[in-house]
Amino acid sequence: MQTNEDGTTTIGVGLISVGWMGQLHSRAYTNLRYAYPDLKIRPRLVHAADPASARAEEAVEVLGYERASADYRDVLNDPEVDVVSICAPNFLHAEIGVAAARAGKHFWIEKPVGRGEHETREVAEAAAEAGVVSSIGFNYRHAPAVEYLRELVAEGRLGRITNVRGQMFADYSADPRGALSWRFVRGLAGNGVLGDLMGHLVDLVQYALGPIREVSALTSTVYVERPELPMGTGTHFAVIEDGEMKPVENEDYAAMLVRLSDDASASGAVGTLEASRVAVGPRASYGIEVYGTEGSAHWDFERMNELHLSGGLGAENQGYTRIMARPGMGDFGRFQPGAGTAMGYDDLKVIEAKKFLQAVLGREALNSNIQDALSAAQVVTAAERSAESRGWEQSSPVAGTTASTRV
Ligand SMILES: NC(=O)c1ccc[n+]([C@@H]2O[C@H](COP(=O)([O-])OP(=O)(O)OC[C@H]3O[C@@H](n4cnc5c(N)ncnc54)[C@H](O)[C@@H]3O)[C@@H](O)[C@H]2O)c1
Numbered sequence: 001m002q003t004n005e006d007g008t009t010t011i012g013v014g015l016i017s018v019g020w021m022g023q024l025h026s027r028a029y030t031n032l033r034y035a036y037p038d039l040k041i042r043p044r045l046v047h048a049a050d051p052a053s054a055r056a057e058e059a060v061e062v063l064g065y066e067r068a069s070a071d072y073r074d075v076l077n078d079p080e081v082d083v084v085s086i087c088a089p090n091f092l093h094a095e096i097g098v099a100a101a102r103a104g105k106h107f108w109i110e111k112p113v114g115r116g117e118h119e120t121r122e123v124a125e126a127a128a129e130a131g132v133v134s135s136i137g138f139n140y141r142h143a144p145a146v147e148y149l150r151e152l153v154a155e156g157r158l159g160r161i162t163n164v165r166g167q168m169f170a171d172y173s174a175d176p177r178g179a180l181s182w183r184f185v186r187g188l189a190g191n192g193v194l195g196d197l198m199g200h201l202v203d204l205v206q207y208a209l210g211p212i213r214e215v216s217a218l219t220s221t222v223y224v225e226r227p228e229l230p231m232g233t234g235t236h237f238a239v240i241e242d243g244e245m246k247p248v249e250n251e252d253y254a255a256m257l258v259r260l261s262d263d264a265s266a267s268g269a270v271g272t273l274e275a276s277r278v279a280v281g282p283r284a285s286y287g288i289e290v291y292g293t294e295g296s297a298h299w300d301f302e303r304m305n306e307l308h309l310s311g312g313l314g315a316e317n318q319g320y321t322r323i324m325a326r327p328g329m330g331d332f333g334r335f336q337p338g339a340g341t342a343m344g345y346d347d348l349k350v351i352e353a354k355k356f357l358q359a360v361l362g363r364e365a366l367n368s369n370i371q372d373a374l375s376a377a378q379v380v381t382a383a384e385r386s387a388e389s390r391g392w393e394q395s396s397p398v399a400g401t402t403a404s405t406r407v
Contacts, residue, residue: 001082008040011357014081014105015048015065016072016096018055020235021110021137022048022087026063028349029085032357035334035350041357047078052232072096076103083107083360089182089231090115090189097123101130108356110137112199113373115190117381124370134370135356138203140286141368142351144330144343145307145323149290149297150208152309154265159294159312161266164205164258166289168197168275169282172237173252179229181236183277184248192250194219194380197286198275202376203368204288205273210264211375216392217383219251222278252278256383266290305332305342 003009013029015022029043048059049072056068072088075081076099086096086109093114100107101123113120113136127134140146152158172178182188183196206212227243229236253276260269279285287300295312298320305325311318324340327333331351335343355367382393 006040008042009361010042010044011360012046012078012080012082013043014046014075014078014084015059015063016050016075016084016086017088017092018048018050018052018059018063019087019232022050022055022059022085023063024346024349025085025087025108025353026059026065027346028353030064031346031350032353035331035347036354039354039358041354041361043353043357046080047075049075050232055232073099076100076105081105083357086110090195091182091187094119094122098126101126101132104130104132106133106356106360108135108137108353109370109373111203111373112190112195112377112380113370114377115195116384117374117377119190120370120374120377124374127370133356133359133367134373135352135359135367136203136369136373137352138200138207138368138372138376139345139348139352140200140204140301141207142330142348142355143299143301143304144325144332145299145305146204146208147330148307148323148325149288149299152297153208153290153292157294158290158292158296161209161269161290161292163269163291164209164266164271164273164288165291166201166205166271166273167282167285167287168193168201169279169285170197170277171279171281171283173223173226173277174280175239176223177227177239177241177243178223179234179236179238179240179243180226180246180248181229181234181238182231183236184226184250186249189250191380191384192219192221192248192254193252193275193277194250194254194383196275197277198254198256198273198383199376199380200286201273201275201288202379203372205258205271206372206375206379207368208288208290209260209266209269211261212258212379212395213261214259214392214394215256215379215383215386217254217256217386219254219384219387221248221250222252224248251387252276254383254387256386258379304345
């Protein structure tokens with residue numbers, strides 16, 4: 001890391017895995033300087049790794065990395081790499097996360113961190129021991145309308161929060177010919193939609209309302225086999241004609257009843273959360289509805305720039321007002337000058353890159369960190385146990401999680 005005379009700090013970036021998320025992290029680093037010129041941070045794309053040679057080449061030719069390798073260890077051993085993005089499939093997260101921490105590299109890692117609570121904990125312990133900064137790919141919490149919803153709750157504008165309803169309904173595998181990517185193989189992904197989407201929803205709820213203490217869950221698998229997609233090719237949105245059918249090893253759908261912790265800002269609140277990767281109709285309907293004694297608010301990623309807010313009991317005409325995200329709401333003004341011109345999904349990753357690198361420079365602690373990932377993993381793992389035991393399962397809140405302590 002180098003800081004020049006005008007205070008601009010250049011940070012060497014390493015990337016592990018050049019799939020969908022690896023490409024997106026790279027674009028986020030590149031675009032950071034345009035959205036946040038005043039922060040004087042210059043990410044320098046140094047070294048990328050992917051065993052799929054076409055992807056390693058793409059890292060240099062298209063994304064602008066100075067060099068690329070097949071082996072992720074070459075990135076971690078590169079002295080010009082200060083921070084690393086870990087965008088590998090889930091089964092590699094624990095191995096690579098621990099190795100990154102031991103190499104002294106601050107890391108931005110995709111969710112879920114590993115194949116369940118035990119692997120997330122291994123990474124958390126390694127990061128704590130090495131004293132490196134971590135950030136997690138919980139991008140939905142950065143949506144300006146979500147930040148605003150969180151503020152409304154914290155300021156008590158919705159009254160006492162009584163219940164929350166959330167869903168993560170995707171159609172990426174709604175077609176039975178939808179590819180069997182690594183996401184469907186237990187050894188490569190861990191659980192299915194619980195880790196892939198429910199973890200995001202748990203983080204949203206915990207970010208807005210505080211820790212979840214107890215869950216009762218059920219899961220189901222709608223399609224038990226799918227045509228195989230080789231690793232490092234295509235995306236999990238692919239539909240394959242006449243492919244070789246292989247078994248689906250984890251769940252397509254999950255539902256949970258949840259009870260929030262007594263020390264949550266929405267203490268005593270309860271709720272229902274659902275996730276599906278085979279929904280027909282919703283395309284990426286990821287949202288939460290928060291209900292309080294004096295009002296309620298709804299947000300859905302399919303309409304990311306809107307928040308639907310009730311006028312509350314006192315309003316003459318009760319119902320919902322559609323509020324458009326605007327400058328002053330979260331980081332909206334960094335991307336668009338006025339309400340009504342939409343921010344997009346990629347912009348959320350630019351915000352995430354900013355929070356990560358600001359934390360690395362010791363300037364801000366607003367990034368989601370490995371404790372947030374551990375907290376979400378505990379809830380998801382409790383849900384898995386509950387689906388098995390058919391009873392309620394506890395999730396002990398992780399001490400120091402930013403989700404419950406920061407406004
Ligand atoms: N935050 C989000 O909204 C979001 C969205 C999608 C994916 N994700 C997460 O990001 C991670 C990656 O998902 P993706 O959709 O980008 O996957 P992907 O399948 O598009 O890419 C994975 C890449 O990893 C590479 N790879 C395989 N073995 C490797 C190894 N040994 N070393 C290094 N690289 C290796 C593959 O060649 C491939 O290029 C997952 O953990 C996923 O859950 C998060």
